[in-house]
Amino acid sequence: MNRSNFLASSTFRLTLLYVVLFTVSVLLLFSFIYWSSVRYMAIQSDAAIRTEIQALAERYESRGVPGLRRLILDRITRQQPTGSSLYLLSDPLGRPIVGNISRWPQVAPKDGWFNFNLDTSDRDEPGLHPARARRFQLTGGFQLLVGQDIHELKSAQRRIITALSWGVILTVLLGLAGGFFISRKMLTRLEVINETSQRIIAGELDQRVPMSSRQDEFDRLSSNLNQMLDQIQELMDGIRQVSDNIAHDLKTPLFRLRQKLESLTSGTSPDPAASLNLQDALAEADRLLNLFNALLRIARLESESARTIKRSLPLSDLVRDVAELYEPLSDEKHQHLSVNVQTPVAILADRDMLFQALANLVDNAVKYTPEGGYIWLTVTAEASSGVVTVCDSGPGIAPAEREKVFQRFYRADVSRSTPGNGLGLSLVRAVVHLHNGKLALLDNDPGLCIQVALPRILNDLKP
Amino acid sequence: MRILLIEDDPQAARYITRGLREAGHVLVVANNGADGLSMASDEEYDVLIIDRMLPSMDGLSIVQSLREQDNHAPVLILSALGDLEDRVSGLRAGGDDYLPKPFAFEELLARVEALGRRPNQGNVTTHLTVADLKMDILGRKVQRADKPIVLQPREFRLLEYLMRHSGQVVTRTMLLENVWDYHFDPQTNVIDVHVSRLRAKIDRDFEEPLLYTVRGAGYMLREPE
Numbered sequence: 001m002n003r004s005n006f007l008a009s010s011t012f013r014l015t016l017l018y019v020v021l022f023t024v025s026v027l028l029l030f031s032f033i034y035w036s037s038v039r040y041m042a043i044q045s046d047a048a049i050r051t052e053i054q055a056l057a058e059r060y061e062s063r064g065v066p067g068l069r070r071l072i073l074d075r076i077t078r079q080q081p082t083g084s085s086l087y088l089l090s091d092p093l094g095r096p097i098v099g100n101i102s103r104w105p106q107v108a109p110k111d112g113w114f115n116f117n118l119d120t121s122d123r124d125e126p127g128l129h130p131a132r133a134r135r136f137q138l139t140g141g142f143q144l145l146v147g148q149d150i151h152e153l154k155s156a157q158r159r160i161i162t163a164l165s166w167g168v169i170l171t172v173l174l175g176l177a178g179g180f181f182i183s184r185k186m187l188t189r190l191e192v193i194n195e196t197s198q199r200i201i202a203g204e205l206d207q208r209v210p211m212s213s214r215q216d217e218f219d220r221l222s223s224n225l226n227q228m229l230d231q232i233q234e235l236m237d238g239i240r241q242v243s244d245n246i247a248h249d250l251k252t253p254l255f256r257l258r259q260k261l262e263s264l265t266s267g268t269s270p271d272p273a274a275s276l277n278l279q280d281a282l283a284e285a286d287r288l289l290n291l292f293n294a295l296l297r298i299a300r301l302e303s304e305s306a307r308t309i310k311r312s313l314p315l316s317d318l319v320r321d322v323a324e325l326y327e328p329l330s331d332e333k334h335q336h337l338s339v340n341v342q343t344p345v346a347i348l349a350d351r352d353m354l355f356q357a358l359a360n361l362v363d364n365a366v367k368y369t370p371e372g373g374y375i376w377l378t379v380t381a382e383a384s385s386g387v388v389t390v391c392d393s394g395p396g397i398a399p400a401e402r403e404k405v406f407q408r409f410y411r412a413d414v415s416r417s418t419p420g421n422g423l424g425l426s427l428v429r430a431v432v433h434l435h436n437g438k439l440a441l442l443d444n445d446p447g448l449c450i451q452v453a454l455p456r457i458l459n460d461l462k463p
Numbered sequence: 464m465r466i467l468l469i470e471d472d473p474q475a476a477r478y479i480t481r482g483l484r485e486a487g488h489v490l491v492v493a494n495n496g497a498d499g500l501s502m503a504s505d506e507e508y509d510v511l512i513i514d515r516m517l518p519s520m521d522g523l524s525i526v527q528s529l530r531e532q533d534n535h536a537p538v539l540i541l542s543a544l545g546d547l548e549d550r551v552s553g554l555r556a557g558g559d560d561y562l563p564k565p566f567a568f569e570e571l572l573a574r575v576e577a578l579g580r581r582p583n584q585g586n587v588t589t590h591l592t593v594a595d596l597k598m599d600i601l602g603r604k605v606q607r608a609d610k611p612i613v614l615q616p617r618e619f620r621l622l623e624y625l626m627r628h629s630g631q632v633v634t635r636t637m638l639l640e641n642v643w644d645y646h647f648d649p650q651t652n653v654i655d656v657h658v659s660r661l662r663a664k665i666d667r668d669f670e671e672p673l674l675y676t677v678r679g680a681g682y683m684l685r686e687p688e
Contacts, residue, residue, distance in 0.1 A: 251565065252565075254565075255565035258565070258567075259478050262567070262568055263478075263481075263482075265679075279678075279679070282679065293648070321643065321645070324617060325643060326653055328657055328660055329651065329653050329656050351645070352646045352647055355647055356645075356648070359647060359649060359650075359653075360650060363651055363653075364650075
């Protein structure tokens with residue numbers, strides 16, 4: 001399968017849709033994870049601040065400003081140098097008494113909370129750090145600020161975002177890769193079914209879709225297809241049988257009719273006109289009988305398998321015999337009939353049937369090639385087949401009509417005026433199929449080439 | 464000739480019998496296989512015409528039994544199964560000729576007469592003569608009224624067959640089968656062209672023609688009347 005084909009496949013489009021849906025839900029899920037973890041972290045941090053304020057307020061109640069100051073100093077010292085807790089105690093006039101920040105934040109509090117940027121140029125990690133703090137009014141006009149440098153929190157949040165983004169990217173990549181893989185696998189199995197169908201369309205009616213042992217939906221599809229094909233085959237056999245029977249049943253009365261006509265002609269006839277009419281009727285009956293015989297023969301050839309008697313034949317001998325038989329006929333039309341054997345090749349065939357097929361081809365060539373035209377018979381050998389090509393300089397067959405000429409009773413427009421029953425090429429095709437050969441119509445520009453390829457015998461050089 | 468016809472279909476039997484009697488032959492008819500076999504074994508006939516599909520015993524078994532009894536009377540097998548395979552099996556069983564049904568009566572008559580006059584094996588003919596036409600088979604030479612006639616190999620074989628069956632109707636199918644050795648139905652009458660070529664060589668420069676066309680049947684090479 002080619003690339004554009006693959007990208008256009010419905011499996012791949014489905015997979016793509018699935019990947020998009022999956023990515024969206026992963027995004028939603030990750031957003032929720034992010035949101036809830038950030039919220040949890042903020043709540044934790046706020047709770048810690050409240051607890052600290054509680055503890056400091058209690059110390060102030062019991063020990064007063066000096067006790068509180070000592071405790072704050074103690075806390076600051078203990079968390080040095082990287083601690084994230086912020087403390088500031090100021091007197092009623094707002095002058096700082098103790099703390100690890102120099103002044104009150106210059107922002108307006110919201111619900112008692114300050115969100116501000118902390119200048120940390122004096123610390124080992126310089127720069128502005130985001131911070132969050134709460135003010136607590138102590139008795140006696142003292143004010144306490146307890147906060148946290150939430151720089152760590154923010155970077156943790158960033159790390160979560162990074163991790164989740166990678167998660168999303170990985171999801172998309174894995175989803176695409178998986179989709180690619182799955183659609184390929186699906187396509188491969190579908191392709192098997194398609195190829196089989198193509199072969200059946202091409203005429204190999206006995207082909208069946210192969211099945212795996214998994215009994216999955218593809219196998220069910222294959223099995224249904226196969227059953228359908230079996231049924232079609234049965235119907236076709238039925239039709240063939242019926243037409244076979246019709247031809248057979250009509251043949252007998254027709255034959256009796258012919259016998260009656262024949263006995264009439266042999267008797268003494270005083271009227272010459274009547275005897276002429278009888279001759280015509282007899283000829284017509286013969287034509288009909290020949291038609292039925294040809295139909296029956298094709299029907300039998302088509303239903304026959306390869307069990308027919310075949311033997312090894314030099315293809316060139318057969319072709320020379322056909323040419324020899326038709327040479328006087330083409331001579332009468334001043335046509336140039338030539339045989340060119342490039343490589344002698346032996347094939348496995350039924351001599352009479354193949355002769356009939358080749359004779360039909362040459363017969364057609366002689367019929368349709370104008371006076372003074374050319375007919376070439378060529379024998380070549382390919383790796384696994386012997387090939388006979390019958391070319392002529394006649395009118396040829398339009399490409400649109402090429403497949404139709406093998407149908408029974410089909411006659412191309414140019415051939416309506418020439419005698420024939422429209423069964424010649426059907427018979428050729430039946431014979432070639434029976435020999436597992438291939439039949440091709442090619443352009444001769446001008447004219448037509450018909451190529452018959454038959455399986456060759458490879459060890460034909462052995463005695 | 465004395466001919467035994469083994470045929471179960473009364474209509475076909477009547478048709479064959481009447482025609483052959485009109486042609487001057489003596490006909491004996493058996494309408495089933497068992498009778499036919501006993502009649503063929505009891506008496507001597509010039510030709511046996513045996514339908515392939517018969518009640519009680521099929522045509523091929525009759526031929527086989529006859530051949531096992533060392534009876535070598537020429538046998539023509541008639542069959543509705545005209546296909547090649549059937550023809551081959553018919554000839555393998557010991558039949559001398561095979562005619563698919565339906566057939567034109569002329570075809571049957573020509574084949575029966577050809578069978579009846581089949582030369583005895585062992586008697587090798589080297590020269591054939593019809594009127595003033597002479598053929599030296601071994602020397603591949605033909606002359607008429609002492610004038611040599613040059614023939615192509617196929618024309619020679621065609622003339623040889625016609626001369627061997629001189630005075631007899633020879634059908635186009637018989638010519639295809641015996642001269643070309645192919646069993647097939649030509650779409651056009653290719654044989655006619657070959658015969659007219661031969662006729663041009665053996666008849667054109669002479670007063671009396673020897674090769675005649677028998678309308679509706681085939682050809683006949685015979686002495687002028």
